[in-house]
Amino acid sequence: MKTQKKPYQSARQRIAQNLVRVRGQVGISxxxxxxxxxxxxxxxxxxxxxxxxxxxxxxxxxxHALGVDILDLLAETAS
Structure with missing residues (x-):
């Protein structure tokens, strides 16, 4: 059984997606x-x-402004 590789996601892409997600969860502009x-x-x-x-x-x-750990902004996203 062969496992599929996840598509590469740059740190910049992760940060962007996590910023949008967390900012939405916090409910701020x-x-x-x-x-x-x-x-x-x-x-x-x-x-x-x-x-x-x-x-x-x-x-x-x-x-810090979002109240999360810096690693939360660098975490892999579902894309």
Missing amino acids: QEQLADLAGLHRTYVGHLEQLRRNPSVENIEKLA
């Missing part, structure tokens, strides 16, 4: 998340749209 994290709203939007590469420092700020 991109603007609210940006304010809580001390970042610009367009930056958060660009992260979610895979248009920017986040620094570890900014991932940490976003995780």
